[in-house]
Amino acid sequence: MSFLEVSGISVQEEGNTVLDNISFQQGEYEKIAIAGETGSGKSTLLQTIAGLVQPSAGQITFEGKRVIGPHDKLVPGQEGIAYLSQHYDLPQFLRVEQVLRYANTLQGDDAEMLYEVCRISHLKQRRTNQLSGGERQRIALARLLSTWPDLLLLDEPYSNLDKGHKELLKEVIHDITERLAITCILISHDPHDTLSWADRILVIEGGRIVQQGTPEQVYRHPVDAYTAGLFGSYNLIPADVASGFAGKLGIDTPGRNLLVRPEHFNFVSKASGPLAGTVQKVTFNGGYYDVEVQLSGISVTVRTQAIPPATGEKVYLTVQAGAITVL
Numbered sequence: 001m002s003f004l005e006v007s008g009i010s011v012q013e014e015g016n017t018v019l020d021n022i023s024f025q026q027g028e029y030e031k032i033a034i035a036g037e038t039g040s041g042k043s044t045l046l047q048t049i050a051g052l053v054q055p056s057a058g059q060i061t062f063e064g065k066r067v068i069g070p071h072d073k074l075v076p077g078q079e080g081i082a083y084l085s086q087h088y089d090l091p092q093f094l095r096v097e098q099v100l101r102y103a104n105t106l107q108g109d110d111a112e113m114l115y116e117v118c119r120i121s122h123l124k125q126r127r128t129n130q131l132s133g134g135e136r137q138r139i140a141l142a143r144l145l146s147t148w149p150d151l152l153l154l155d156e157p158y159s160n161l162d163k164g165h166k167e168l169l170k171e172v173i174h175d176i177t178e179r180l181a182i183t184c185i186l187i188s189h190d191p192h193d194t195l196s197w198a199d200r201i202l203v204i205e206g207g208r209i210v211q212q213g214t215p216e217q218v219y220r221h222p223v224d225a226y227t228a229g230l231f232g233s234y235n236l237i238p239a240d241v242a243s244g245f246a247g248k249l250g251i252d253t254p255g256r257n258l259l260v261r262p263e264h265f266n267f268v269s270k271a272s273g274p275l276a277g278t279v280q281k282v283t284f285n286g287g288y289y290d291v292e293v294q295l296s297g298i299s300v301t302v303r304t305q306a307i308p309p310a311t312g313e314k315v316y317l318t319v320q321a322g323a324i325t326v327l
């Protein structure tokens with residue numbers, strides 16, 4: 001029996017298919033991230049798992065029990081699952097300590113540990129209208145966790161946070177999984193949030209899962225340009241120039257589009273560089289440079305942390321072993 005089993009879930013809203021036959025399983029303590037463009041169905045999927053949206057087909061089982069949708073339940077929601085919405089709400093003008101006390105089902109030490117994990121112990125005497133956005137969010141999270149769920153669903157928790165609050169929330173989420181042993185599913189637009197955190201990433205496009213795998217798999221071997229673009233920049237080598245491009249590297253390709261990440265190109269000496277080109281443009285990005293190189297029939301972007309060649313310079317490139325994805 002899986003901790004969470006999502007089988008063939010579809011959701012219709014106003015005659016449109018928002019989720020289309022979604023299936024996946026989650027093991028206890030497995031960290032799953034969901035990535036996808038705006039409107040692809042990520043929030044709807046979390047809300048369906050939480051029992052807040054009615055599926056038109058399929059079934060969700062959580063810890064061996066079927067999740068009941070809102071049409072079949074007086075008070076929507078599933079015991080043991082907590083959903084932190086992008087649009088959480090706190091009661092106005094109460095002290096934080098009151099908000100937490102009214103929601104709390106935990107005994108003294110457990111409650112204190114939860115507040116410490118959420119980095120809110122120092123805020124208890126504040127009123128809810130005297131808090132920053134990041135502080136409000138951590139209090140909403142602590143209030144939700146005070147029922148001690150087994151599964152926490154986090155819907156874009158990092159959006160609208162400045163760098164400091166974002167880093168603090170990352171520590172909180174780390175401690176929720178490690179110290180409180182609560183399993184999480186997290187949605188984020190930012191590849192830095194998902195690639196470094198997740199055990200597995202589900203990629204959603206138009207309500208369907210188009211790829212799932214470890215962060216390395218979805219980053220290094222995306223199934224298409226959509227998935228590649230969610231996790232960083234890429235060069236698409238069109239099929240008509242692909243065999244000439246790959247041939248120079250000693251690789252046979254089946255005449256399909258190729259995908260290469262900018263950091264997977266290396267500048268090399270003339271003797272060892274099978275791809276010859278001319279630098280068109282150099283962009284400084286802080287920790288690295290993006291160098292646009294015109295090769296025969298195609299322009300590519302090469303990312304380097306070293307001092308870059310100058311515009312107009314003749315350069316030679318190779319691609320790191322195994323870093324070409326055939327689409």
Ligand SMILES: Nc1ncnc2c1ncn2[C@@H]1O[C@H](COP(=O)(O)OP(=O)(O)OP(=O)(O)O)[C@@H](O)[C@H]1O
Pocket residue numbers: 013014018036037038039040041042043044045
């Ligand atoms: N209650 C609803 N009624 C009508 N359409 C809806 C409803 N809920 C969601 N949708 C539509 O379903 C699609 C998916 O919405 P959803 O919020 O799940 O996407 P998302 O991937 O979470 O987007 P975002 O990243 O912008 O939050 C959108 O086109 C949205 O307009």
